[in-house]
Amino acid sequence: MTIQTDDTRDQGTGLVDAGDSSGPALKVEGLWKIFGAKAHKVIGTADQSLTRQELQAKTGCVSAVKDISFEVQPGEVFVIMGLSGSGKSTLVRMLNRLIEPTAGRVVINGEDITSVPAGKLRDLRRRHMAMVFQHFGLLPHRKVIDNIAYGLEVRGEGKAARRKRAQEMVDLVGLAGVENSFPDQLSGGMQQRVGLARALAVDPEVLFFDEPFSALDPLIRRDMQDEIVRLHHEVGKTMVFITHDLQEAIKLGDRILIMRDGEVVQCGTAAEIVAHPADDYVADFVSEVPRSHVLTLKWVMRDPEPGDSLEGPEMTSDTIVRAAARAALASEHPVRVVDDGKLVGIVDDDAILRAVVAEEEVAR
Numbered sequence: 389m390t391i392q393t394d395d396t397r398d399q400g401t402g403l404v405d406a407g408d409s410s411g412p413a414l415k416v417e418g419l420w421k422i423f424g425a426k427a428h429k430v431i432g433t434a435d436q437s438l439t440r441q442e443l444q445a446k447t448g449c450v451s452a453v454k455d456i457s458f459e460v461q462p463g464e465v466f467v468i469m470g471l472s473g474s475g476k477s478t479l480v481r482m483l484n485r486l487i488e489p490t491a492g493r494v495v496i497n498g499e500d501i502t503s504v505p506a507g508k509l510r511d512l513r514r515r516h517m518a519m520v521f522q523h524f525g526l527l528p529h530r531k532v533i534d535n536i537a538y539g540l541e542v543r544g545e546g547k548a549a550r551r552k553r554a555q556e557m558v559d560l561v562g563l564a565g566v567e568n569s570f571p572d573q574l575s576g577g578m579q580q581r582v583g584l585a586r587a588l589a590v591d592p593e594v595l596f597f598d599e600p601f602s603a604l605d606p607l608i609r610r611d612m613q614d615e616i617v618r619l620h621h622e623v624g625k626t627m628v629f630i631t632h633d634l635q636e637a638i639k640l641g642d643r644i645l646i647m648r649d650g651e652v653v654q655c656g657t658a659a660e661i662v663a664h665p666a667d668d669y670v671a672d673f674v675s676e677v678p679r680s681h682v683l684t685l686k687w688v689m690r691d692p693e694p695g696d697s698l699e700g701p702e703m704t705s706d707t708i709v710r711a712a713a714r715a716a717l718a719s720e721h722p723v724r725v726v727d728d729g730k731l732v733g734i735v736d737d738d739a740i741l742r743a744v745v746a747e748e749e750v751a752r
Contacts, residue, residue, distance in 0.1 A: 438451075496512070539587075540554070580601065
């Protein structure tokens with residue numbers, strides 16, 4: 389399934405226009421992963437259209453990822469989500485070839501990593517991409533600052549340079565004061581910060597996250613989500629984030645790709661997915677999402693009419709409904725939605741109330 393990228397995006401997300409000459413940071417074309425002795429005999433035959441269960445019954449092979457294509461723009465936080473067994477972790481591990489694809493291409497900043505030899509791939513991993521795992525993978529005999537500097541050491545950088553860079557990352561992720569501690573002296577959240585700092589230290593072009601906060605307590609998990617948001621605003625890295633938590637996906641992602649049984653079900657912004665779920669599976673996913681916290685005025689406005697008042701408050705179409713509600717309901721006139729100096733829509737009180745009331749009904 390091919391996913392079209394958006395031509396434009398909301399202000400403040402850090403994404404470039406799809407037409408930017410630099411091209412996508414990550415491009416995935418027709419990616420497949422089929423496990424089994426006869427995996428290569430499936431692609432290009434009628435068997436590739438079988439469901440996961442049908443294929444396994446007929447051939448003994450398991451289709452973990454089926455014909456997925458998408459692009460991630462520079463500076464975008466792209467979230468891939470789905471339930472356990474949906475193929476999301478297999479997919480992200482193919483993006484840096486920790487798992488070899490059965491078919492398809494992965495291009496990172498113009499480099500086709502699916503065709504490079506092993507030596508070149510190692511260099512790309514050391515210099516252009518980094519991964520943060522659910523399990524921290526810290527070296528227990530090394531202090532925090534040495535764990536952070538490890539990738540730079542592997543890359544062959546001198547001790548002074550890598551220690552300086554590691555100290556910068558210590559400060560960036562809020563670990564100042566514990567850089568000389570050992571991992572077992574830190575909380576789970578602090579250990580995950582070390583893993584994040586280690587990934588950032590190599591200054592990667594793309595950061596991959598494979599459910600990094602799943603093992604953390606809810607409060608620590610929320611803190612780490614806030615940390616990702618803060619760091620993204622500060623360093624602007626392209627990020628691909630794997631999660632099974634829709635609330636986490638909405639909080640972090642510029643766009644969200646939802647998977648089921650190895651296939652893409654829907655891809656879009658949180659507002660697009662909440663407003664127009666592709667099927668019952670997605671609708672069930674988003675059924676408890678507070679709509680007024682996700683939908684923008686774009687999704688509740690109507691077309692302007694000749695008799696509309698010109699005195700209502702002005703807001704842009706990317707204003708979140710909840711943020712607009714107080715001013716909208718306090719005004720005697722409908723909200724005028726204006727983008728780039730042009731009136732593009734009108735939001736009546738009942739449109740605001742429908743979103744808020746629907747949210748309150750879900751909460752009950």
